[in-house]
Amino acid sequence: xxxxxxxxxxxxxxxxxxxxxxxxxxxxxxxxxxxxxxxxxxxxxxxxxxxxxxxxxxxxxxxxxxxxxxxxxxxxxxxxxxxxxxxxxxxxxxxxxxxxxxxxxxxxxxxxxxxxxxxxxxxxxxxxxxxxxxxxxxxxxxxxxxxxxxxx
Amino acid sequence: xxxxxxxxxxxxxxxxxxxxxxxxxxxxxxxxxxxxxxxxxxxxxxxxxxxxxxxxxxxxxxxxxxxxxxxxxxxxxxxxxxxxxxxxxxxxxxxxxxxxxxxxxxxxxxxxxxxxxxxxxxxxxxxxxxxxxxxxxxxxxxxxxxxxxxxxxxxxxxxxxxxxxxxxxxxxxxxxxxxxxxxxxxxxxxxxxxxxxxxxxxxxxxxxxxxxxxxxxxxxxxxxxxxxxxxxxxxxxxxxxxxxxxxxxxxxxxxxxxxxxxxxxxxxxxxxxxxxxxxxxxxxxxxxxxxxxxxxxxxxxxxxxxxxxxxxxxxxxxxxxxxxxxxxxxxxxxxxxxxxxxxxxxxxxxxxx
Numbered sequence: 001x002x003x004x005x006x007x008x009x010x011x012x013x014x015x016x017x018x019x020x021x022x023x024x025x026x027x028x029x030x031x032x033x034x035x036x037x038x039x040x041x042x043x044x045x046x047x048x049x050x051x052x053x054x055x056x057x058x059x060x061x062x063x064x065x066x067x068x069x070x071x072x073x074x075x076x077x078x079x080x081x082x083x084x085x086x087x088x089x090x091x092x093x094x095x096x097x098x099x100x101x102x103x104x105x106x107x108x109x110x111x112x113x114x115x116x117x118x119x120x121x122x123x124x125x126x127x128x129x130x131x132x133x134x135x136x137x138x139x140x141x142x143x144x145x146x147x148x149x150x151x152x
Numbered sequence: 153x154x155x156x157x158x159x160x161x162x163x164x165x166x167x168x169x170x171x172x173x174x175x176x177x178x179x180x181x182x183x184x185x186x187x188x189x190x191x192x193x194x195x196x197x198x199x200x201x202x203x204x205x206x207x208x209x210x211x212x213x214x215x216x217x218x219x220x221x222x223x224x225x226x227x228x229x230x231x232x233x234x235x236x237x238x239x240x241x242x243x244x245x246x247x248x249x250x251x252x253x254x255x256x257x258x259x260x261x262x263x264x265x266x267x268x269x270x271x272x273x274x275x276x277x278x279x280x281x282x283x284x285x286x287x288x289x290x291x292x293x294x295x296x297x298x299x300x301x302x303x304x305x306x307x308x309x310x311x312x313x314x315x316x317x318x319x320x321x322x323x324x325x326x327x328x329x330x331x332x333x334x335x336x337x338x339x340x341x342x343x344x345x346x347x348x349x350x351x352x353x354x355x356x357x358x359x360x361x362x363x364x365x366x367x368x369x370x371x372x373x374x375x376x377x378x379x380x381x382x383x384x385x386x387x388x389x390x391x392x393x394x395x396x397x398x399x400x401x402x403x404x405x406x407x408x409x410x411x412x413x414x415x416x417x418x419x420x421x422x423x424x425x426x427x428x429x430x431x432x433x434x435x436x437x438x439x440x441x442x443x444x445x446x447x448x449x450x451x452x453x454x455x456x457x458x459x460x461x462x463x464x465x466x467x468x469x470x471x472x473x474x475x476x477x478x479x480x481x482x483x484x485x486x487x488x489x490x491x492x493x494x495x496x497x498x499x500x501x502x503x504x505x
Contacts, residue, residue: 113471116427120364121466123423127248127366128463134250 284391
């Protein structure tokens with residue numbers, strides 16, 4: 001009843017007033033904290049925006065670099081392909097050369113064998129010639145001695 | 153061609169050649185000791201065998217080795233040896249090199265040709281047969297158309313040769329150097345000391361090279377090359393033969409003087425026994441020579457120009473069968489293997505143009 005009368009007069013009890021005042025103070029404190037939070041969030045946002053900008057810039061740089069590398073890789077691939085073709089050509093040449101060398105080695109071996117056989121044959125001929133020479137000399141010496149009347 | 157009846161054929165003929173000329177000093181004593189040992193071991197094992205000894209071009213005025221041997225080894229009197237004395241004129245008639253005083257492999261051919269055994273061993277007078285060899289001939293496990301080889305183990309000069317038994321032979325401390333092993337492809341190493349194969353194939357091959365009579369060394373290996381070229385395998389018989397070193401042994405003499413055994417010609421120094429083969433005439437081994445039996449297993453081979461092969465027989469020098477590519481690549485062709493093909497009648501390549 002008393003409260004209603006006070007209210008009718010636009011007044012409140014002191015206790016009520018103190019409570020409301022306390023609530024208002026707390027609300028102020030909360031508002032202050034919220035302001036601080038908002039400020040911090042704004043700072044974060046700014047920071048993230050900066051980072052995002054940097055990242056975007058870096059991404060663009062990386063894209064450009066990737067493109068450069070791709071170009072370079074393409075060039076290397078082309079070079080390697082050309083080199084591979086050259087090496088294949090060289091390998092084919094080498095194999096052909098090796099075959100020729102192998103054939104030449106066989107020819108040399110055969111020639112060496114023939115040479116050895118010829119040397120042996122020459123040796124036989126030389127031996128035979130020496131033997132015949134010796135026999136002929138013996139006979140001729142004996143004949144000469146007989147012809148000259150000398151004792152054999 | 154001497155073809156004894158099979159029933160009369162011993163299992164093994166051992167072909168030896170020598171003469172009473174004190175080769176390498178005390179030749180006779182070394183020979184007597186060796187043949188006594190081998191005779192005793194073969195007899196103890198019941199191996200039907202004969203020794204075929206060719207006394208080549210004996211020195212005039214010197215007692216024949218024949219009687220000396222029978223006196224020294226009475227066990228040989230029971231028909232265990234057949235002895236051939238080849239007239240001295242054959243040495244002069246056959247020689248293509250006056251510095252060669254002994255045509256050893258022609259002499260061996262004389263014995264191989266006249267062997268009666270199913271298998272013929274061509275060896276030397278101072279070679280002791282080892283256990284593995286004796287086991288193989290006792291068991292008669294040898295197969296035809298294979299050339300058997302055995303490494304030669306040399307015993308030190310210091311070994312007392314008058315007291316040889318198994319203990320001495322098989323004591324590794326007595327070996328002069330590490331034991332030899334047979335080396336492929338030719339299983340070379342003291343080849344002339346042990347070449348064993350069946351008589352029929354030996355005769356098909358017509359023995360050792362007697363076309364090229366200018367050299368002393370390498371003719372044993374040359375026979376192996378011919379055998380390989382004819383498609384015959386080489387087989388290690390499984391154990392060594394033994395040789396007691398003496399003054400004059402090739403290895404000992406080589407150590408003492410690099411030229412101690414240079415009885416060959418300058419051509420002989422460059423002679424490569426792997427490079428050629430040969431085809432002896434049908435009359436190989438003095439097959440056409442007249443013989444005079446003198447009793448007691450002794451036969452004199454009389455001289456006849458009809459038995460002397462031509463002084464020059466260039467068509468008898470041939471190239472071996474084609475060398476295999478693999479070995480040629482690996483060895484530079486210097487000591488390569490041979491493809492095994494052809495038959496025992498001869499190699500497959502002719503040197504004639």
